[in-house]
Amino acid sequence: MLELDDILEARERVRETSRHTPLEYSHTYSSMTGADVHLKLENFQRTGAFKIRGATNRIATLSEDQREAGVVTASAGNHAQGVALAATRQGVDAKIVMPEHAPISKVKATRNYGAEVVLEGSDYNEAAERAHEIEREEGRTYLHAFDDEDVMAGQGTIGLEILDDCPEVETVVVPIGGGGLISGIATAIKGKKPDARVIGVQAEGASSAAPSLEKGERVTLEGVDTIADGIATRSVGERTFPHIQERVDEVVTVSDPEIAMAIVHLLERSKTVVEGAGAVALAAVLFEKFDYDEGETIVPALCGGNIDLNTLTNVIVRGLVETGRYLKIRTVLSDQPGALEDLLEIFTAHQANIYAIHHDRTSRGVELNDTEVEIELEMRGPDHVEEFLADLREEGYDVDVLV
Missing domain, CATH: 3.40.50.1100 (Rossmann fold)
Structure with missing residues (x-):
């Protein structure tokens, strides 16, 4: 312990x-x-x-032979960067296996800190399997991310x-x-x-x-x-x-x-x-x-x-979305002049700020004389969202909440 x-x-x-x-x-x-x-x-x-803390401490304990052979590890990103920088500062070659879908920013940063990056596996565990193969093949010391x-x-x-x-x-x-x-x-x-x-x-x-x-x-x-x-x-x-x-x-x-x-x-x-x-x-x-x-x-x-x-x-x-400050809805309007204006009057009454509006007259399930409308809105909180949606439905609009 x-x-x-x-x-x-x-x-x-x-x-x-x-x-x-x-x-x-x-x-x-x-x-x-x-x-x-x-x-x-x-x-x-x-x-x-x-992660720089643990990586620095572990590399500092390597023997001379281990330092010569270099190190290898697996990481989703932060341990990779820590090992890369710690190894570079202590003059040790590092090879790091990261999952294929690791964040691009973390992959680039790891390379910039001086390590060779290998992308393999769907998650940390699969990346670790490849890293252990490299450990055996190249005689490197494996630096575990946590264990x-x-x-x-x-x-x-x-x-x-x-x-x-x-x-x-x-x-x-x-x-x-x-x-x-x-x-x-x-x-x-x-x-x-x-x-x-x-x-x-x-x-x-x-x-x-x-x-x-x-x-x-x-x-x-x-x-x-x-x-x-x-x-x-x-x-x-x-x-x-x-x-x-x-x-x-x-x-x-x-x-x-x-x-x-x-x-x-x-x-x-x-x-x-x-x-x-x-x-x-x-x-x-x-x-x-x-x-x-x-x-x-x-x-x-x-x-x-x-x-x-x-x-x-x-x-x-x-x-x-979770704090009720962004709302995306879909409804169907009659495809005639003034229909959108009538809808927007409700938005104005509730002071719902519009980010974007998208019209689609070709959507399946929409009658030929109708148009589907998707609208993104800035809201002021859950109560504001609830009152706004209730008013829309009371006015006869069939509203789907998309986000």
């Missing part, structure tokens, strides 16, 4: 490569939740995520920083993918402040930790499906699982819509960008996935900010 001394040693190894990231009090989220919320902004870390004590120790330096900057912390909320991050942080927190809670968070579409804890042994999912690609693993690690069992107080899950809303909140209210995995901890707090007291000091770890721009666009739209 990893111990506090391992993390204290790792702090000395990673000090020059990783940043001591900010920990900031959030008036916004404290007001929203009633708790005393401080954000650990690890999305400001070099390479945009915490390695030196990697866990490096990630655990975040816990030391949280305690340095917020010694009054009562609850630390941490994402779980394979479990390396939470194993390290929980070891640091429990080692220095045993009474503090550590809450783990997974995406609903990649939730293996909670069933594993319930069963008492690791559960492997058949597949994963979540916007939080950084924690989209089928199972927690063999080495990380005992740390989660012993040192994590509770594991909860959040849905993709809740993750999207947390991302949008952070963009709009905190002016900070996070990826899906970086938002799950805050989502768990905002949607009260675990019990906490009024005024309790809570630190959600925003573990990464490397979100693909296409994904970010979709997430923003999804977040606006």
